[in-house]
Amino acid sequence: xxxLTIPAEEYMYPGxxxxxGCGAALAMRLLLKGLGPRTIVSMPACCWTVIATPxxxxxxxxxxxxxxxxxxxxxxxxxxxxxxxxxxxxxxxxGFAGDGGTADIGLQSLSGMLERRTDAIYxxxxxxxxxxxxxxxxxxxxxxxxxxxxxxxxxxHGKPEPKKDVMGIVRAHHPVYAATLNPSFPEDFLxxxxxxxxxxxxxxxxxxSPCPPGWKYSSERTIELxxxxxxxxxxxxxxxxxxxxxxxxxxxxxxxxxxxxFRAQGxxxxxxxxxxxxxxxxxxxxxxxxxxxxxxxxx
Amino acid sequence: xxEVRFHGRGGQGAVLASELLAHAAFLDGKWPQSFPxxxxxxxxxxxxxxxxxxxxxxxxxTSITVPDVVVVLETGLLRTVPVTDGLREGGLLxxxxxLPPELIEVPIPVRTATVDATGIARARGLGSPTMPIVNTxxxxxxxxxxxxVSLDAVRGSIVHVPAKPRENREAxxxxxxxxxxxxxxxxxxARRAERAPPLPEGPIAAVPSxxxxxxxxxxxxxxxxxxxxxxxxxCWKYCPDDAIELDPSGFPVIREAHCKGCGICAAECPPxxxxxxxxxxxxxxxxxx
Ligand SMILES: Cc1ncc(C[n+]2csc(CCOP(=O)(O)OP(=O)(O)O)c2C)c(N)n1
Ligand code: SF4
Ligand code: SF4
Ligand code: SF4
Ligand SMILES: [Mg+2]
Numbered sequence: 406x407x408x409l410t411i412p413a414e415e416y417m418y419p420g421x422x423x424x425x426g427c428g429a430a431l432a433m434r435l436l437l438k439g440l441g442p443r444t445i446v447s448m449p450a451c452c453w454t455v456i457a458t459p460x461x462x463x464x465x466x467x468x469x470x471x472x473x474x475x476x477x478x479x480x481x482x483x484x485x486x487x488x489x490x491x492x493x494x495x496x497x498x499x500g501f502a503g504d505g506g507t508a509d510i511g512l513q514s515l516s517g518m519l520e521r522r523t524d525a526i527y528x529x530x531x532x533x534x535x536x537x538x539x540x541x542x543x544x545x546x547x548x549x550x551x552x553x554x555x556x557x558x559x560x561x562h563g564k565p566e567p568k569k570d571v572m573g574i575v576r577a578h579h580p581v582y583a584a585t586l587n588p589s590f591p592e593d594f595l596x597x598x599x600x601x602x603x604x605x606x607x608x609x610x611x612x613x614s615p616c617p618p619g620w621k622y623s624s625e626r627t628i629e630l631x632x633x634x635x636x637x638x639x640x641x642x643x644x645x646x647x648x649x650x651x652x653x654x655x656x657x658x659x660x661x662x663x664x665x666x667f668r669a670q671g672x673x674x675x676x677x678x679x680x681x682x683x684x685x686x687x688x689x690x691x692x693x694x695x696x697x698x699x700x701x702x703x704x
Numbered sequence: 705x706x707e708v709r710f711h712g713r714g715g716q717g718a719v720l721a722s723e724l725l726a727h728a729a730f731l732d733g734k735w736p737q738s739f740p741x742x743x744x745x746x747x748x749x750x751x752x753x754x755x756x757x758x759x760x761x762x763x764x765x766t767s768i769t770v771p772d773v774v775v776v777l778e779t780g781l782l783r784t785v786p787v788t789d790g791l792r793e794g795g796l797l798x799x800x801x802x803l804p805p806e807l808i809e810v811p812i813p814v815r816t817a818t819v820d821a822t823g824i825a826r827a828r829g830l831g832s833p834t835m836p837i838v839n840t841x842x843x844x845x846x847x848x849x850x851x852x853v854s855l856d857a858v859r860g861s862i863v864h865v866p867a868k869p870r871e872n873r874e875a876x877x878x879x880x881x882x883x884x885x886x887x888x889x890x891x892x893x894a895r896r897a898e899r900a901p902p903l904p905e906g907p908i909a910a911v912p913s914x915x916x917x918x919x920x921x922x923x924x925x926x927x928x929x930x931x932x933x934x935x936x937x938x939c940w941k942y943c944p945d946d947a948i949e950l951d952p953s954g955f956p957v958i959r960e961a962h963c964k965g966c967g968i969c970a971a972e973c974p975p976x977x978x979x980x981x982x983x984x985x986x987x988x989x990x991x992x993x
Pocket of ligand 5: 504505530531534535536543
């Protein structure tokens with residue numbers, strides 16, 4: 406019998422309301438394994454508020470607070486202040502927000518929390534669109550992706566603009582611990598959650614969250630897609646310590662071609678070979694940029 | 705005026721079915737109206753959609769509480785959603801089922817029709833194995849069982865479907881040919897979704913969601929052949945629904961009440977010892993156990 410490589414304890418209950426195969430659901434399950442029960446999760450409007458709260462139940466064995474979509478950063482700053490005032494020293498305060506609620510609507514609130522140096526963990530689960538309201542584009546939607554507001558019809562050919570670099574924005578608030586996580590790599594995921602948990606001050610986790618209905622693929626491929634995204638350089642796994650040192654946490658030799666990742670998803674079905682080649686070039690350039698930033702530099 | 709209420713699961717095409725039926729009625733020269741109920745449209749979760757059809761413009765804009773026809777895209781919903789609520793006397797219940805109407809359990813005496821729309825959708829290659837798209841076969845059956853629209857109009861409406869218009873038109877014709885009418889089996893005390901308990905004092909939601917059942921969302925379920933299982937626990941690690949537990953010796957056990965049939969465990973099992981098989985029947989609803 407193989408040893409468990411991640412904690413056995415579960416703090417997310419089954420029976421929640423996520424779609425079958427939801428990457429964000431697995432992300433929460435893994436996150437709470439690393440954080441434990443003395444946690445308050447503060448959530449804005451997003452898929453996860455619906456997932457967590459089929460009335461009259463909750464999917465979390467931890468505390469759960471629901472707040473307006475733009476207020477995640479403010480909410481966790483307030484929760485930490487309240488915990489301090491009450492002398493509650495052992496609480497993990499966690500903001501858990503979508504990409505729309507983070508990269509767009511809640512960006513000022515995130516920046517405020519980072520700049521105030523709130524002692525809390527901010528998690529952005531990134532399904533690359535406003536999924537809960539029906540797949541509208543967000544700042545975090547990648548270039549070329551079909552969404553209901555970047556249709557593939559007439560002159561419109563998916564989203565023209567590239568994905569916003571939220572990790573870059575967060576790092577500009579240094580010192581801050583910031584990491585990218587992917588539920589397809591549970592051990593790396595848990596190691597980063599545990600590292601974040603051991604630190605104080607603002608911490609930011611950018612979590613890749615494949616979404617079968619929003620990305621238009623069959624639900625059993627969620628883990629495979631996550632692996633392809635990282636191994637083709639679309640979603641590299643790395644972390645930046647409070648000392649500013651950037652380390653890539655999964656290298657795995659040469660990058661895979663991005664085509665396999667793109668061809669697996671209906672939201673990219675319209676892309677031409679030339680467009681995929683351009684995405685390939687951008688992914689490679691981004692990967693090389695990370696390699697240059699990484700310390701120690703690769704041999 | 706004729707009022708139709710569709711009950712389906714997210715992803716089966718209930719909302720599109722309501723739009724196609726309205727379009728078909730329009731092609732027949734009628735004044736139709738269609739709109740969905742605004743709720744949680746998760747793949748597999750119960751959804752409702754409405755259609756009104758009349759010979760003149762319809763001013764009414766409310767949801768339909770006293771339907772003439774109720775269309776149920778999946779048998780499992782009969783147990784978990786009060787689909788026959790408000791169904792008018794002399795109305796019709798049309799159910800996607802391979803069973804004859806006489807074997808469909810209904811809470812009120814009601815004219816019942818059945819059609820194996822899932823079988824038709826699979827045969828025509830519509831949707832995925834985990835989520836066959838049954839709406840067009842159901843519309844064909846509806847045309848025959850009610851006469852409210854013609855089969856030609858139904859086929860004519862199937863132009864703006866997301867994929868496979870030809871196969872969808874064939875599925876409508878198959879549904880038209882295969883529908884059976886009769887009387888449902890009247891069971892006066894029907895199992896129904898229970899009402900949620902009153903708002904508790906203190907935290908708003910203190911009941912674990914594990915008291916809910918989500919397995920009725922699935923069409924496939926995983927079956928593990930333990931002989932080939934290496935106890936690597938990958939299936940456990942990757943399940944987004946925490947629907948797999950490990951027994952004391954490390955063998956995986958599916959929590960049948962919670963597995964949504966996403967297929968991830970089968971896809972990720974290294975020795976491929978998990979097989980996704982057709983789920984014979986829903987195991988209760990997304991309601992309180
Ligand atoms: C100020 C405000 N604008 C719009 C909404 C409606 N709304 C609720 S959830 C949601 C989608 C949020 O998207 P994201 O943060 O990416 O989370 P996801 O649903 O994709 O998980 C929106 C737009 C809202 N609740 N508040
Ligand atoms: S829409 Fe996507 S992110 Fe939202 S619950 Fe469904 S799979 Fe998860
Ligand atoms: S199919 Fe497997 S991975 Fe998916 S919910 Fe069921 S047990 Fe979990
Ligand atoms: S993934 Fe397959 S081999 Fe591994 S524990 Fe599960 S069933 Fe057994
Ligand atoms: Mg999102």
